[in-house]
Amino acid sequence: MQEFTQTEALDLVGRFEAGQELPEKMRADVRLLGALLGRVLQESGSPGLYEDVERLRTATIHAYTDETAEAFARAARIADGFTIARADEVARAFTCYFHLVNLAEEHQRVRTLREREGRPGSQDATDSIAAAFSRLADEVGHDTALARLQGLRFHPVFTAHPTEARRRAVSSSIRRLSELLDEYDASERAGTAQRRAERRMLEEIDVLWRTAPLRAEKPSPTDEVRAVMAVFDETLYTAVPHVYRRVDDALQEEGRGARPPLVRPFVRVGSWVGGDRDGNPFVTATVTRKAAAIASDHVLRGLERTALRIGRGLTLDAASTPPSRALVSLWQRLRAADEEAAAEIAQRSPDEQHRRILLLLARKIAATRTRDADLAYRDPEHLRDDLRIVQDSLASAGAARQAYGHLQQLLWQVETYGFHLAELEVRQHSAVHAAVLAELDAGTSSERAEEVLEVFRAIAFIQERFGPRAAGRYIVSFTQSADDLAAVHRLARYAVGEDGTPPVLDVIPLFETFADLRAAPGILAEIVDHPDFAARLDATGRRLEVMLGYSDSSKDVGPVAANLALYEAQAEIAAWAQRVGIELTLFHGRGGALGRGGGPANSAILAQPPHSVDGRFKLTEQGEVIFARYADPAIAMRHIDQVGAAILLASSPSNEERNRSAAERYADVAATMDTASRERFFSLVKAPGFAPWFARVTPMEEIGALALGSRPARRGLSVESLADLRAIPWVFAWTQARINLAGWFGLGTALDAVGDEERLRAGYREWPLLRTLIDNVAMSLAKADERIARHYLDLGDRDDLADLVMAEMRLTREWTIRVTGGDELLATKPVLQRAVKMRSPYVDALSLLQLRALRALRDADAKAPRDAEHERLLLLSVSGVAAGLQNTG
Structure with a gap:
């Protein structure tokens, strides 16, 4: 040709x-x-x-x-x-x-x-x-x-x-x-x-x-900390208070900028970077301490610069803007602590009392960063109180626009970020806790046990140095019993000894597998009566956080059954919390990819069960999603505004009633879809030899060679078993093969089992959970490609499995189009459809190069030297396809 x-x-x-x-x-x-x-x-x-x-x-x-x-x-x-x-x-x-x-x-x-x-x-x-x-x-x-x-x-x-x-x-x-x-x-x-x-x-x-x-090599955990800090420095530090300002201006109308704000800081930023040690041996207690120190250094530098900038511009003469008594008293305290600097500043600004104070506060912030004990702030609350004295003085002197202008944004930054910037969270696997406790109870202590105990000492150190908000949330992966949660408090006491005071901990269960999600309400009902938990609940006004894992449950039972199980678990946990008077926050472990709970956050929030949001929404932001949502200030502000709106509306009577009534009306549809999709999913993943076949027809093994992050791609087992394969390479590998199986497999069979097209169309209109699920599947399928997928599947020698995948892809595509309307995927979402179509032929080019490399690597003699050239081509194509499809794991 x-x-x-x-x-x-x-x-x-x-x-x-x-x-x-x-x-x-x-x-x-x-x-x-x-x-x-x-x-x-x-x-x-x-x-x-x-x-x-x-x-x-x-x-x-x-x-x-x-x-x-x-x-x-x-x-x-x-x-x-x-x-x-x-x-x-x-x-x-x-x-x-x-x-x-x-x-x-x-x-x-x-x-x-x-x-x-x-x-x-x-x-x-x-x-x-x-x-x-x-x-x-x-x-x-x-x-x-x-x-x-x-x-x-x-x-x-x-x-x-x-x-x-x-x-x-x-x-x-x-x-x-x-x-x-x-x-x-x-x-x-x-x-x-x-x-x-x-x-x-x-x-x-x-x-x-x-x-x-x-x-050239995997980044260290500290490298990952510094990469995330760039997002704070370049975007979030200034973008978040701008969002507050934008909302407050809209609510205040004519009085905007000259009245006390109606908006209170509603963003809290958390971080697992440097704290998440589940399966990552490179995250040590030393790394966790360093992560907290780096974050604090960044925010204190930012607060110092902001205070200096505002102070230099606050050239208000005492005759026009007389200081309040509280401001005069504050000046006297600051001057006594920092006499030489105060004298110099007073000489430059003799009648500008508000300016003088801001410049001295900037010096106190700098002293906090450099650990100058004589001048440093003890905690961010003291800085906040000093700034409010300045604000009140300005307002009482008639300078309302100076009181509630840039100074208010600095106050919002202090209230949002404190001296820690991001609330560092620790995560560890329940099995590690159990093994270490068994050692300690037997009177022995291995190197691993000592490292686990050192983590609690690190948390105590961070709380003492940067404030109680800086650290304290402790997530227990694969929580399967109340004992898994109680173990954290036992370990904390072991760490500090009989005479020590353990750190203040909010222990958060993470329910990940299908079975764990179903067991969650019973486990929670048991743990809240545990003495350590009960004491902490009393101290926090009965606030409790529960984390739900999207990725492992999807790998466990397939995306359809996992989504239905997550909804049911949230509904039951929320109802239980209502009954026992607990202020619940559900923490959603959502990935960027659709197979890991990804997709538009605002539509997902509005589809949550009644009382599962109640004005609070917490989720993980991962990998490329961090930079897609937060790297540009305008996009970050728009994202926060959209999510905030969804959180506010999720608990409105109309939205809760819509979700409640739809769940009841379509309960039989949900049950049919759950059973049918799980059976179809199991027919694939539980088939003999599935795991090695999966590794052969996708670049799963090779993805582990990419220097993406410090964390290993597997928890230690071979591809003979998927049980210990992390959800990230599971999703990433299917995405690279242009199959995207983790995002859609089983939905076609589920919808076909229901069979009633008119009822399903009505459900798509009326049932937010179904609409969100189908819309995400439509996106996932739109990024897949049958022709290229078939070539990947041909790399294996299992026509039965390949035919099963292709048949389900066609069935899911057919039913998705029938339910959503139109004659092709994403027909009702032209902007998304355009983005996919614009990229598809170019992604195809990289897929063809990747297929060439994969064939060469699969056909190579196992005893032959490593084919470095084709490995490099494969990894280059993986990076390119990820950029083209705009999601990885």
Whole structure:
């Protein structure tokens, strides 16, 4: 079969790009960035690289639009025909392209948000906190709605799960390109500034091309801590108070910025980075101490800079803005503690009392960071109190805008982040606790036991140094009994000895497997009567946190049964908490990928059972999701606003009644789907030889070689058993094979077992849980590809398993389209559909290169030397496919 002529290729690519219904500005960005990448490939790639990339690009676009076996074979033949060195370069080129397309898409999102903010009534977006408050007030009254708003809590917890496939150096390069694209937008059309921005973008894309896409070695836990700190420094530190301000402005209307705020800080940020030791031997007590110290250093530097900036601008003369008595008293205390600096500042600002105080407070914050005991704050509450004295003095002197302007945002930052920035959480497996206690009770102590005890000493140290909020939540993985939770308190007492005081601990059960979810209410009912738990409940006003795992339950029984079991567990736990007077917070262990509970958070929140939210929502944010949601300030603020709105509305009478009545009306549908989907899932994963077959038809084993994160991909067993395979490589491997099985398998059979198409369509409209489940499956299937999936499955020698997977994929696709309406997946979600279609043929190119590498590795003689060239090609393609599909594990 002849390849395309240049004219045919240009026509084919042009028609494909024209068929993508992109916003005009985004289309221009994609063309600009693509053209610049083309220039870089011609200038910096080896001879003929650009032409080879274009050959494969044209062929995969043709195969995507033509859908014939001949077209697909042509594309595969081109990918197979490259030398291994050329295949390596081509994979890198397509990966760079995805980074640029993702950047263009993010840039369009930011552009849209900015345009929306510039329009009148921009705060009235239907999914904003301000709009949610208005709707809630209509249902429950203004005062009740305000009380709920002021009790709102959104608690994202950043984790170090290895799902960010790109290097930090690559992320940094992309961030610089984003800034240059902003400059390009702002410059005059075809003017000097625009040409300069284009030249600098070309330079940066050349850097991106020349930067090794794969990490040379796995990052250490401390590296992971510093990577997450970049998100705080560049975005969250300032974005969160801006969200508070935006909401408060909407509620205050004409009095905005000149009245005490109605909004109370509702974001609390948690972190497992440096604290999660479940299966990660590299996270030690020393690492946990260091993680807390790094975070504290970052936030104290931020607070110091902010206090200095505000102080320098607070040039209010005492004649126009007389200080209050409390402010004068505060000045006297500060001057006595820091005489030399106070004298110098007073000389520079003789009649500017408020300015003088802020500058001295900045020095006290700096002393807190450097551990200067004579000057340092003991805790963030003392800083907060000092700032409120300044605020009250300004307000009483008539300077309300200075009182409730930038100074209020500093107060919000102190209240949100304290001196610790993120609340560090520790996680450990229940089996480790049991084994260590058995040793200690027998009078022995191994190295592992001593390390476990040292963790409790580290928590005590962190609480003493950075405040009680800095650490104290202790998550017990695979909680299967009340004894698993009581063990934590026993170990804490062992750690400090008979005469010591153990750290203050909130022990959080993590229910992960299908069986554990069902047993959860009974375990909770037993543990709350345990003396240690009862004492802590009394101390916290009967507050209790319970964590639910999405990923292991999905791997355990399949995505459909897992989602239904999670809903039922939440409903039962919430009902139990209501009965016994406990303020419950459910902690959702959601991954970024759809097979691990991913998908839009706001729609998931609104689908929760009655009383399972009650104004509080906590979830894990993992890997690439952290950077997708929080790396850009505008996107981070929009995400927090949307999630906050959903949390507020989830407990509205109308939403709770909708979820309650729908669950009752469709209980028989849920039961049928549960049974049918589990049986179908088990027919696959419990088939003899499934585990080694899975390892052969996907790059599961090779993913372990990627330097993604510090945590091992498996808990120690071989692929002869899936029991100890982590959910991340389980999902990641299916995603790479373009099958995405972890996100959808069993739904087709479940819907077919119900059979009543009209009832299922009604359920999709009326039952939020079903709608969320089906919408997530539609996205998962849209990113899958039957033709490519079949080639991966052909790597194995089990036609029975391959046919089972393909049959279920077709059945699920068919039923998803029938229930959602339209004639193809995502027909009712054009923006998502566009994003998937725009990328698909380019992802296909990388998949073909990955298939080539996998075939070579699978066909190699087991006794032959390691095929390093094909391994590298495989890992390059894994990174590229992850960038193209925009989710990994």
